Amino acid sequence: MKFLIACLVLLLTGVAHAADVLHLYNWNNYISDRTLARFEAACRCRVVQDYYSDNEEMLAKLAAGASGYDLIVPTGNAVESLIKSQQLRPLDTQMLPNLKNVDPAYLDAFFDPGNRYSVPYAFxxxxxxxxxxxxxxxxxxxxxxxxxxxxxxxxxxxxxxxxxxxxxxxxxxxxxxxxxxxxxxxxxxxxxxxxxxxxxxxxxxxxxxxxxxxxxxxxxxxxxxxxxxxxxxxxxxxxxxxxxxxxxxxxxxxxxxLALDSMVLHKTGSRPDLALRFVNFMLEGRNSAELTNLIGSGNPNRAALPFIEPAIAANRTIFPTPDIQRRLEMxxxxxxxxxxxxxxxxxxxxxx
Known part of the structure; x- marks a missing residue:
């Protein structure tokens, strides 16, 4: 009997542990391993990533029936497509106090007026x-x-x-x-x-x-x-x-x-709570800056700027001047x- 009870406990704790998984569908090389490790430690969960190299590839995979992704990081036109096809969960902004860190210039974009579904990640x-x-x-x-x-x-x-x-x-x-x-x-x-x-x-x-x-x-x-x-x-x-x-x-x-990539919650994901925790975590200045320092992405997060390496912050190909910005289109x-x-x-x- 004791053996059976022990097995049942192990089974139940194993199921509970398995449920604490965030399924992230992301671009290749688009987050630091150190950042992921910190999030996993903070939420006592595990992040499992699948990767894509083009928005059309990601959209086609979802259209073919891929499911179970809690969080995706698509570009604006793909966000627009996902909203039109009603594949996204609306955001609970009360769970996102760090949303205030985003530069208003990157909010309220044409693909998601009012940011009901998307939060800027990088560009x-x-x-x-x-x-x-x-x-x-x-x-x-x-x-x-x-x-x-x-x-x-x-x-x-x-x-x-x-x-x-x-x-x-x-x-x-x-x-x-x-x-x-x-x-x-x-x-x-x-x-x-x-x-x-x-x-x-x-x-x-x-x-x-x-x-x-x-x-x-x-x-x-x-x-x-x-x-x-x-x-x-x-x-x-x-x-x-x-x-x-x-x-x-x-x-x-x-x-x-200009590609503005955003974090969105897919309807088929089973852990929107973890997804929102991850979004808010990535809106913290140091975490967001780590992405730019690692891969040289542009950053829409004002709180990240003090933590970005000076040489990267001064790189006008990564952070374009107004003259260059006028020649860019989403x-x-x-x-x-x-x-x-x-x-x-x-x-x-x-x-x-």
Whole structure:
């Protein structure tokens, strides 16, 4: 009898322990292990993460039936899509006293007026990262989208260029280079962007949204279209590895995408209480600053600024000046017809 009671106690405590798990669906390399360890210690819980490298990938996985995520960190246009499809839980702001730390400039965005569902986490700029020595030797510009689209430049870089494996991001870069908004929905303009991409494609090494950091760091790739936080990481990795070159990154003068990533609670999650505790925890200045110091992300949290390393705070590619900000746009969600047309063009781009 004592043995049976002991087994029952172990079983019950095991179930209780298993229930104290926060399921987080996040971008790759988008939180410090130290930050996670502190949260787990504070809440006496465990954080289990799944990862994605593109918003469309995340949305497709959820549409296919993936469930059980307590917290997700999507970009604005994906937040907009999740709200429209009624997949999110409204926030209980009484559980978020640290919401006051967020810079008002990043609240009340077009994708979630009043922040009923989302809390700003971090922001990045989609730009160009490059091997500074190689680009200088080749006499190539590093401040224009022309360098990934024009054959006169690409001829010197053939097989050494990667672009994001993201239909929205790559089309946005092409549209910006052509002088259009990243949210332009004119199909004639999309066809011009598609043709520009197809002309450049033979010179590219790959569509790559996950390993281009490593490829830049080891010198296999000399130019990459990607996120500012990834380029920061590649720069630091090359420096720490003692590479004989440096990684630079720059915002193209034509303009670029600003991605504001936010924390949202998914309806299928079983622990909204833990999710809200995590959101409030990440709004603390030191915790939020740790993310920026680790990966070089822009930070919408005013309480984080005193804890951000001075060199990062002064980096105008991470924290853009007003002049640069005027050339940045956030991607907006599309309707079903627009998505279908763009997906068809994307398939054509990938298979040709």
């Amino acid at each position: 990045t700029i989609t730009l160009l990262g490059y091997n500074a020595q190689k680009m200088r030797e080749l006499g190539l510009p590093t401040d224009t989208w022309a360098v990934i689209f024009e054959p006169k430049y690409l001829a010197k870089l053939k097989g050494r260029v990667t672009v994001l494996d993201s239909q929205r991001e790559l089309m946005a870069a092409a549209l910006k280079y052509l002088g259009y908004s990243v949210n332009d929905t004119d199909e004639a303009h999309w066809r011009r962007a598609r043709d520009l991409i197809l002309r450049a494609k033979p010179y590219w090494a790959a569509f790559n949204a996950s390993s281009y950091i490593k490829e830049l760091t080891v010198g296999n790739i000399w130019l990459a279209h990607g996120y500012s936080s990834d380029m920061f990481q590649a720069q630091q990795d090359a420096l720490h590895a003692g590479r004989p070159f440096t990684i630079g990154y720059a915002t193209p003068r034509e303009g670029a995408v 991607l907006k969600d599309m309707d079903r017809t627009q998505r279908r047309v763009l997906s068809r063009m994307w398939t054509e781009i990938k298979v040709r």
